[in-house]
Amino acid sequence: NAGVTQTPKFQVLKTGQSMTLQCAQDMNHEYMSWYRQDPGMGLRLIHYSVGAGITDQGEVPNGYNVSRSTTEDFPLRLLSAAPSQTSVYFCASSSEYRTSHEQYFGPGTRLTVT
Amino acid sequence: SQKIEQNSEALNIQEGKTATLTCNYTNYSPAYLQWYRQDPGRGPVFLLLIRENEKEKRKERLKVTFDTTLKQSLFHITASQPADSATYLCALDGGSQGNLIFGKGTKLSVKP
Numbered sequence A: 001n002a003g004v005t006q007t008p009k010f011q012v013l014k015t016g017q018s019m020t021l022q023c024a025q026d027m028n029h030e031y032m033s034w035y036r037q038d039p040g041m042g043l044r045l046i047h048y049s050v051g052a053g054i055t056d057q058g059e060v061p062n063g064y065n066v067s068r069s070t071t072e073d074f075p076l077r078l079l080s081a082a083p084s085q086t087s088v089y090f091c092a093s094s095s096e097y098r099t100s101h102e103q104y105f106g107p108g109t110r111l112t113v114t
Numbered sequence B: 001s002q003k004i005e006q007n008s009e010a011l012n013i014q015e016g017k018t019a020t021l022t023c024n025y026t027n028y029s030p031a032y033l034q035w036y037r038q039d040p041g042r043g044p045v046f047l048l049l050i051r052e053n054e055k056e057k058r059k060e061r062l063k064v065t066f067d068t069t070l071k072q073s074l075f076h077i078t079a080s081q082p083a084d085s086a087t088y089l090c091a092l093d094g095g096s097q098g099n100l101i102f103g104k105g106t107k108l109s110v111k112p
Helices: none
Strands: A003-009 A008-011 A019-025 A030-035 A044-051 A052-058 A064-066 A077-078 A087-092 A109-113 B010-014 B017-023 B032-038 B043-051 B055-060 B062-067 B071-075 B086-093 B100-102 B106-111
Touching: A003 A087, A003 A109, A019 A030, A019 A087, A077 B017, B010 B017, B017 B086, B017 B106, B032 B062, B032 B071, B043 B055, B043 B062, B071 B086
Parallel strands: A008 A109, B010 B106
Antiparallel strands: A003 A019, A019 A077, A030 A044, A030 A087, A044 A052, A064 A077, A087 A109, B017 B071, B032 B043, B032 B086, B055 B062, B062 B071, B086 B100, B086 B106
16 A cells, blocks of 8 residues: 655745645545644644545635545645745545544645745 | 643653653543654654543553643653654644644654
């Protein structure tokens, strides 16, 4: 199993550009989520999904969109990039929508917005 | 809302000693608490989960305690090795949404 994969690993955007961060998992997990990690702050939840066709907002959803058309994929879209979105983005999956289950994280995408 | 504090940003210890990391939380008591390890440039990796009715959990050289009265979890690494150097994150459920809330992490450095 590849686990959770993310592409790209690195990305530089200009302010106002849009892009999609890709996330895929091959563990047949129902629950998937996106976090951002900034220096001096913990991981913060952006959006999550409890199954195909179902998504919801996390703590910091503004400026981001998600969709979940399949169990495997959960892309994160930046609509109009801003310097405040410079961060490291992690995708995670879990077998259930419960905090009693461990989360599997991808390797991350390091995004810089200039 | 739930708040987590890992009260040391960095911890430096000598190889062979026991490292003890602290995670404190406020507001309601979570049913579960998790610990993750994160190496530079990588995603967090799950280590241990402890339930509110479990006082202690062990896995090889790792031990986690959960004191719901003190609202605190301690994470111990015995016989520490330089390979244990990493950032350790605690996480617990965030309330009504049921998602994990992460602490900022403690960076552990084990010197030979």
